[in-house]
Amino acid sequence: MEKSIMNDLKKAKKPKLKTLQARENDLAQPNKQLAILNGGLFADGELPYFKDKISEIGQFPLRPNKLEILQINVGYMCNITCEHCHVDAGPTRKEIMTVETMEQCLEVIRNTGAHTLDLTGGAPEMNPNFRWFVEEASKAGIKDFIVRSNLSIILANPKFNDLPEFFKKHNVHVVSSLPHYTRGKTDKQRGDGVFDKSIKALQLLNEVGYGMPDSDLRLDLVYNPSGAYLPGDQMALERDFKKALDEDFGIQFHNLFAITNLPISRFLDYLIASDNYEEYMYSLVEAYNPSAVSSVMCTNTISVSWDGWLYDCDFNQMLGLKVANKIKHIKDYNEDLINDRNIIISQHCYGCTAGAGSSCQGTVA
Secondary structure (H helix, E strand, C coil), X not given: CHHHHHHHHHXXXXXXXXXXXXXXXXXXXXXXXHHHHHXXXXXXXXXXXXXXXXXXXXXXXXXXXXXXXXXXXXXXXXXXXXXXXXXXXXXXXXCECCHHHHHHHHHHHHHCCCCEEEEECCCHHHCCCHHHHHHHHHHCCCCEEEEEECCHHHHCCHHHCCHHHHHHHCCCEEEEECCCCCHHHXXXXXXXXXXXXXXXXXXXXXXXXXXXXXXXXXXXXXXXXXXXXXXXXXHHHHHHHHHHXXXXXCCCCCCEEECCCCCCHHHHHHHHHCCCHHHHHXXXXXXXXXXXXXXXXXXXXXXXXXCCEEXXXXXXXXXXXXXXXXXXXXXXXXXXXXXXXXCCCCHHHHHHCECCCCECCECCC
């Protein structure tokens, strides 16, 4: 079945910068993605299943450690449509977390052992109750409050222009995605004009104190490759980004996180359409690093979807793989019970264990 899906996707004419959902693309359905990831090279025995690789080091079944990070996706709506987005986010997505579900999340935040709250999307700022949620969650005593911003949202509408001041007021740790320090590579992945808006947004964040060398207002950037290849050395990339952004635009930031593109959603569609899927999967498997397995994000994180369902990670959320536990929704959350589970894996997990490893906080090994 997966070969038929792949052939149809290669033939399909794909309008630029539309979500898979808007195109009615087969890969908008998680089960079609999983059919590809579990078939082909792996079903034929050309490449080993991820389960078999971690079995070799006694890590199967993969189990969680102490919960440290509660990652909440407050909606798939976004002001831009990025070429490689694993969420398939965009302006046409209407999935938005309600106040009721936010209240359930707040109850867990008050009672959980998690020390980090990580808000993501889409563009999380586009949720109409985003600011209320930040204010309420801030009162709950989270030690590290992360908002993942695409930067361009700050310039997308006048109502978002004061976000730098809002973030500062609540001491939010801003993690901003910027595919590259050049206009061409950034706009190729994110759409025309996004680079210039991102640069202006970074300058606005710098103006209120974010990213400055001695500032407690944390500003980190996220880099992910614009093509079918793995990211380079994170420290070297950080040096290049800091040098270019400072020299060209006077921009300062703290750290750069290099994240591997996982073969799901729109990036999977890109790999298939460009005839790079098999080569990319070979690259991931060949770069598999067993020392990265114990530190992958799913071992210390729970991902919560816009409608409150629980997943081992943000990537499993996009594949519809709910936690293997009787506690599956935030309203029923019980930390002891949820920690007693096996983490669900598939071949996309090679992306988190390739090279120096990859997580939402950058490399792990």
